[in-house]
Amino acid sequence: MDQAGADPFGVTVRIAALLLRSSGEGVVMLERAVGRVSRAFGVDVEMLVLPEQVLLTDVGTGDSARVAVVRSTPGLSRLDQVVELEALVSDVEQGLTLPEASRRLDTVERSAPRWPWWLRVVGVVLFTVGFAPSVVATTGEVAATVILGTVMGVLLVSLEGRRLEALTPFIGAFVLTLIAALLLTGLATRTGVVLVVVPALFIVVPGDYLSAAAAELIAGRITSGATRLVYAALVLALIVVGIAAAAEITGNDRLLTETPVEPTLPFIAVVLAWVPFSVGLVLAFNAPLAALPWLVPTVIGTFLVQQGATRLVGDITGTLLAGIALGAFAGIASRPPGRPPRLVLLLGGFFVLTVGGLGLRGATALLGDDIISGFADLRDFLVQMPSVAIALAIGVLATERLPSTTGRAHPSAAPTARG
DSSP states (O other): OOGGGGSHHHHHHHHHHHHHHTOTTOSHHHHHHHHHHHHHTTOOEEEEEOSSEEEEEETTSSSSOEEEEEEOOOOOSOHHHHHHHHHHHHHHHTTOOHHHHHHHHHHHHHOOOSSOHHHHHHHHHHHHHHHGGGTOOSHHHHHHHHHHHHHHHHHHHHHTTSGGGGGHHHHHHHHHHHHHHHHSHHHHHHHOHHHHHHHHHTTTOOHHHHHHHHHHHHTTOHHHHHHHHHHHHHHHHHHHHHHHHHHHHTTOGGGGSOOOOOOOSOHHHHHHTHHHHHHHHHHHTTOOGGGHHHHHHHHHHHHHHHHHHHHHHOHHHHHHHHHHHHHHHHHHHTOSTTSOOHHHHHHHHHHHHTHHHHHHHHHHHHHTTOHHHHHHHHHHHHHHHHHHHHHHHHHHHHTOSSOOOOOOOOTTOOOOOBO
């Protein structure tokens, strides 16, 4: 154990570092958790939180304040650590001693991913197969996603933690489009290649990042929201370029044109497909199995509310009502001890509301000279992204028991140590 972990400020910094790695849904969770820990330990900590770094200042140590900076690329692949940290923060508030908190942090920091690589690949396949019917409800689409999901799963776990990890969206889009254009030509010609590969690519489509960025901007967190929005847009661009480049190499630019297909699967099959999707999400993102009984009804409920409200009043209101219901349920269901954190419950709903998919489909359609479909999808995307953010914010705020606790900015502080 290093010296930083032996004091209250050191433990607070270590918790902030772990939370930053899983802050793909926004900075609020990190701010609140760090605030809860510092208050429980009696430490006066000021925070400046950005999507990829946190500056923490211990202002209660006398004339010379201690400062620490932690940096990490935000992600969501270690939901097991999110669950463990939520339990740890709660226990600290209940009086867990500093040495015991430090020991538990050691365990969390050193823990291997909950699921082995091959089971995470299976998870990506289940995620893909479960998502496919909501894109194109045909047996051909579902069968194709078994192949494409397997390839995407292998790429995801192979590139994770390596130099090329940041290019996973581009590599995945390029490889999957090549496979779809060359080996699944009949299906790609009938629907358009984007609709074939989107279910397998949705594991890296930044719909959740886009919604989190919009939520941060709405909440007045301009710097973090704008930064996250640019990052999410870059990820989306990597996917679009990968698809377009593969289509160009195969000489099938026309495959970028999206063609509506009549569904052949019954609606109940589309609904039940969210069950393997939820199982796949748990495995792919290293969430504990205990989250599954909560995740399945959350995902299916979000989908049914969105579908029902959309048919009654329209797309925008349907998204708003589904997002409000998701935010409210996640806020209430995550309160009791032992329940999955709100982030875990919200994640499935983010994918259901499919913000990033519309932007991807719109951009690729424009590249394929399908002007009408392209602009229609981009229009829907630009409306749906803030709609999801607004709805979730309403649902979450409506179930909040305490006002938001945020760190105070310390503009004069300069980083003198790095976590």
